[in-house]
Amino acid sequence: GDSVTQMEGPVTLSEEAFLTINCTYTATGYPSLFWYVQYPGEGLQLLLKATKADDKGSNKGFEATYRKETTSFHLEKGSVQVSDSAVYFCALTVQGAQKLVFGQGTRLTINP
Amino acid sequence: GAGVSQSPSNKVTEKGKDVELRCDPISGHTALYWYRQSLGQGLEFLIYFQGNSAPDKSGLPSDRFSAERTGGSVSTLTIQRTQQEDSAVYLCASSLVSGTSGSYEQYFGPGTRLTVT
Numbered sequence: 001g002d003s004v005t006q007m008e009g010p011v012t013l014s015e016e017a018f019l020t021i022n023c024t025y026t027a028t029g030y031p032s033l034f035w036y037v038q039y040p041g042e043g044l045q046l047l048l049k050a051t052k053a054d055d056k057g058s059n060k061g062f063e064a065t066y067r068k069e070t071t072s073f074h075l076e077k078g079s080v081q082v083s084d085s086a087v088y089f090c091a092l093t094v095q096g097a098q099k100l101v102f103g104q105g106t107r108l109t110i111n112p
Numbered sequence: 113g114a115g116v117s118q119s120p121s122n123k124v125t126e127k128g129k130d131v132e133l134r135c136d137p138i139s140g141h142t143a144l145y146w147y148r149q150s151l152g153q154g155l156e157f158l159i160y161f162q163g164n165s166a167p168d169k170s171g172l173p174s175d176r177f178s179a180e181r182t183g184g185s186v187s188t189l190t191i192q193r194t195q196q197e198d199s200a201v202y203l204c205a206s207s208l209v210s211g212t213s214g215s216y217e218q219y220f221g222p223g224t225r226l227t228v229t
Contacts, residue, residue, distance in 0.1 A: 043116075044203065044220040089155065098143065098162065098207075099171065100218060102155035 002027045006090050006103035013080055014111050021075040021106050023064075023090035031092040033057075033066055033073040034100070038087045047075075047088070082110045114138065116221035118204050124227045125194055133189040133224045137206030144187050145207075145218060146179060150200035158202075161187065194228045201225050 007022040025031060035047040035057070048057030053068035062077045073090060090103040117136040125131050137144050146158040157171040161181040172178070176194075181187040191198055205218040 043222045044205075046217050046219075049217070091155075098160050099145065099157035099168070100147070100155075100205075101157070104154045 002031070002092060002094055002101045004090050004092055004101055004103035006088075006106050008104075008106070010107040010109060012109045012111065015082055016079045017110075019075070019077040019080045019084075019108070021088055021090075021108070023073045023075065023103060025071050025073065025090075025092050027071075027092055027094050029094040031094050033064070034091045034093075035062070035064055035073070035075050036089040036091055036102075038089070038105075040086065044089070080108075080110050082112050084108060085110045116204055116206055116219055118202075118221040118224050120224060121222065122225045122227075124229060127196060127228055128193055130190065130192045131194055131226065133191075133202050133226070135187045135189070135204030135206075135221060137185065137187070137204070138208075138219055139185075141206035141208055141219070142184070143207040143216070143218075144181055145205040146187070146189050147203040147205065148200045149203055149223070153200075155203075158189070191226075194226075196228045199226055199228045 003026045005024050032051045034049045036044045037047045038044050048059040050057040050066035053066050056065045064073050064075045066073055087105045087107050089105045091100045093100055116138055119134045142163050144161045148156045148158055159179045160168040176192045179189045201223040203223045204221045207216045207218045
């Protein structure tokens, strides 16, 4: 079946550090890929997405590139801020199936 | 405009009781989804409604779970004879159009935290 695997957390970094959160997927069809973020006390919100191979999604300084050859969609940010502290979820949908399949989530804490 | 709203925000119930959770999607969104977020299972899909089509119930964990969507808008998730393992945050999401590409953004509500004692 379709699945998403994220690097295990929690991840703790200092402000201005470089961030990578790994995400790989298994899908029976051609998936669209997403990163969702859940800030403390808030609901899930879409951070970025990519719908075809080699697409790069970007938002708020975060980037992720859809790599079909490695079935990956790693999240990166060049310089993290304390306000980036949140739980990050990688997810996919497969054509013809509307549900989101989520990874287990990665808790990120940024220290000043 | 208004986002997805859910009620109640918190619900504590005794084992064996029935509960109803409500979701008000964004006006005009034709697709509505229920997910469950729990410590042991992460984020799981439960059920999906699209327009007048038959719902996709493939994620419902047992026949104690059911959901309906009235008038293509408000949805209610019902859990009968609740068990302690039903304790979780129940999330509702809606999207503008649920196309075959699967790339339409799903907007999530704040969730209902259910605790079964």
